[in-house]
Amino acid sequence: MQTEKILSSWLNENDRLTEEFCLDLVHKLKKSKLDPVLALLTSPEGSKISFQEIIAAYGAVEQGYNEKSKGAKDVCARVFYNMHPVSLR
Numbered sequence: 001m002q003t004e005k006i007l008s009s010w011l012n013e014n015d016r017l018t019e020e021f022c023l024d025l026v027h028k029l030k031k032s033k034l035d036p037v038l039a040l041l042t043s044p045e046g047s048k049i050s051f052q053e054i055i056a057a058y059g060a061v062e063q064g065y066n067e068k069s070k071g072a073k074d075v076c077a078r079v080f081y082n083m084h085p086v087s088l089r
Contacts, residue, residue: 014071014072015071018070018071018076018079019075019078019079021069021070022069022071023079025064025065025068025069026065026080029061029064030083033057033064034058034060036057037049037054038054038057041054062080065080
């Protein structure tokens with residue numbers, strides 16, 4: 001019984017730390033890779049942005065996340081999934 005409590009506590013802490021790390025990572029990647037492209041859409045140069053550039057920026061976020069995320073895989077996947085706007089689900 002005590003062992004189960006210790007294991008459960010450790011797993012919960014690991015999930016919490018994984019989520020914290022992955023949230024920070026996805027926000028940093030989004031800010032550096034995707035946000036600049038999206039910001040251009042509302043600028044006078046917005047008409048020059050292609051759909052492919054937006055997709056490439058999103059792909060760069062996904063690739064960086066897949067390379068750098070670590071921890072509980074189910075938590076990593078959930079954090080990335082939750083990054084997407086509701087309208088894209």
